[in-house]
Amino acid sequence: MSHNDEIDCSGMSCPLPVVKSKMKIDTMSPGEVLKIITTDPGSCKDIPAWANRVGHEMIEEAEENGKYYFLVKRGD
Amino acid sequence: MGKKMAIIAAQGSLDWAYPPFILASTAAAMDMEVKIFFTFYGLPLLKHKISAKVTPAANPAMPMKMPFGPKAFQAIDWPIPHAVSGFIPGFDSMATSLMKKQFKNKGVATVTELREMCLALGVDLIACQMTMDVFGFEEKDFIEGVNFAGAAAFLDFAAEADIQLMM
Known part of the structure; x- marks a missing residue:
């Protein structure tokens, strides 16, 4: 799945991945997809919780070589 | 309507400086309206330079x-x-x-960075007027963007808040 923008939060701990993702997605338009990369194991639950709470759609979650990847579609 | 969170930050040591700013910035990122009421030893967390220590x-x-x-x-x-x-x-x-x-x-932001994020995300940082008077703080001792109020003004918001925490 393609994405419109990307943010790399590798090496960052709570609450930075959520806060940085929020700041990034705010600059995008509704319907656009943000790719988020993290290494913080806590972000596996934090990013989906954040997206669900604010009305963004979690399209994809994956883990590869110690990194976590999320595709989040911005809500209205 | 969005959720609201009200926090009282009454501690000023380094270990207690993190929780209010971490939770407030996260809640703001989750589109909640957040106010932190800094009172007693929490007040110095609003100074230009945070010199919190842990013992x-x-x-x-x-x-x-x-x-x-x-x-x-x-x-x-x-x-x-x-x-x-x-x-x-x-x-x-x-x-x-x-x-x-x-x-x-471990990749954790500093307290100062977390505080800046809170302000950028619209968290309302309130200094307790009474504590300021007691401990001899003036408005100019604190960073820009801080608001000043008493207990009643904070409780008026807290009464409608979904989450209320004291730290």
């Missing part, structure tokens, strides 16, 4: 670990009795710099 003597469960060296070395919880550490000059400063280093190593 092992007052925190019996605090692990004493070194944030450098081989993994096995870092895993050691140094058995320094708190009754002793409390009397060693400079011990709190050392513990403070070790905690800062440990947090930095």
